[in-house]
Amino acid sequence: MNQLFDLTGKVALITGGTHGLGMAMAMGLGKAGATLVINGHSSQEKIDKALEAYRAEGITAHGYLFDVTQEAAVIDNVARIESEVGPIDILVNNAGIIKRIPLVEMSVEEWDQVIRTDLTGVFIMSKHVVKGMMERGSGKIINICSMMSELGRNTVGAYAAAKGGLKMLTQNMATEWAKHNIQVNGIGPGYFATSQTAPIRVDGHPFNDFIIQRTPAGRWGDPEDLAGTAVFLAAPASDFINGQVIYVDGGILATIGRPANE
Numbered sequence: 001m002n003q004l005f006d007l008t009g010k011v012a013l014i015t016g017g018t019h020g021l022g023m024a025m026a027m028g029l030g031k032a033g034a035t036l037v038i039n040g041h042s043s044q045e046k047i048d049k050a051l052e053a054y055r056a057e058g059i060t061a062h063g064y065l066f067d068v069t070q071e072a073a074v075i076d077n078v079a080r081i082e083s084e085v086g087p088i089d090i091l092v093n094n095a096g097i098i099k100r101i102p103l104v105e106m107s108v109e110e111w112d113q114v115i116r117t118d119l120t121g122v123f124i125m126s127k128h129v130v131k132g133m134m135e136r137g138s139g140k141i142i143n144i145c146s147m148m149s150e151l152g153r154n155t156v157g158a159y160a161a162a163k164g165g166l167k168m169l170t171q172n173m174a175t176e177w178a179k180h181n182i183q184v185n186g187i188g189p190g191y192f193a194t195s196q197t198a199p200i201r202v203d204g205h206p207f208n209d210f211i212i213q214r215t216p217a218g219r220w221g222d223p224e225d226l227a228g229t230a231v232f233l234a235a236p237a238s239d240f241i242n243g244q245v246i247y248v249d250g251g252i253l254a255t256i257g258r259p260a261n262e
C-alpha cells in the first residue's frame, strides 16, 4: 500500500465505535492497517457485537466500556489501553448525542447533557490521550464535527452550540499541540443514513425530501463515504494539515440551495 496512507502498526482509538459513522470510519482505519480500540458506554454486549463485525473483516480490534464524560474513568481506561494494546497513535473523538428540542422548551439538564457529551467529552478524552502523544512526539486527533458546526437548524440548538464549539476546540488544540508533531483536525459529516438520523429520514417525512433536495449530490451520505477522509487525516499524507475541518457533505455547504421546482 502507498505509505502515505498506510496505518500498519498504529493503534487507533475510536470513541463510540460500536455502530454508525464511528464504525464506518473505524473500518476504514482498520483496513488501512491500524489496530482498533473502540469505546462504548452503554453495554458490553454492544461492544462485543461490534468487535465481531471488525474481526469478520480481518481487523484486530479491542473494546473498552467507559463514559467519555467521566474523567476518572477516562484516565483509568486510557492507561489500561496503553498498557494492554499499546500507545494510542490516533484518537477519533466520535461519541456524541443529539436532542431535537426547541430551545425555549429545553431544560438546562438536557442542554448540559448535550454539551457535556459532544464538547466536554472531547476535551476530557483528548487531554488524557495527548499526554502520551506529546511524549512520543507524534499523534493524530480527529474530532467529528457536523453541518451544525457551520449552520443552525430548528430544534438542535444545544447540538449546534457543541459542534460549533468543537470546531474552535479543534483549532485551539492544533494551536497548542502542533509543535509536538500532533495534528488535530475535524471531519464534518453532512446528512448520513445512520440510526441518529433515522427519525428524520423515514420515507414521506418532509425532512427526508428536504435533505435530498438541499444536497447537491442529491442523496443521503452512506457511512462508508467517510472512511477515506478518516484514513487521510490519520495517515502521514496529512502531516502538515492542522486545525482544519473537512466537510464530507455532498456539497451542502457549497450552496445556498435551490427552489423546489428547479
Ligand code: GCO
Binding pocket: 098, 100, 145, 146, 147, 148, 153, 156, 159, 188, 189, 190, 191, 196, 197, 200
Ligand atoms: C439534524 C441531524 C444533524 C446531523 C449531522 C449533520 O437533526 O439536523 O441529526 O444534526 O446528524 O450532525 O451534520
Ligand code: CA
Binding pocket: 138, 139, 236, 239
Ligand atoms: Ca506522523
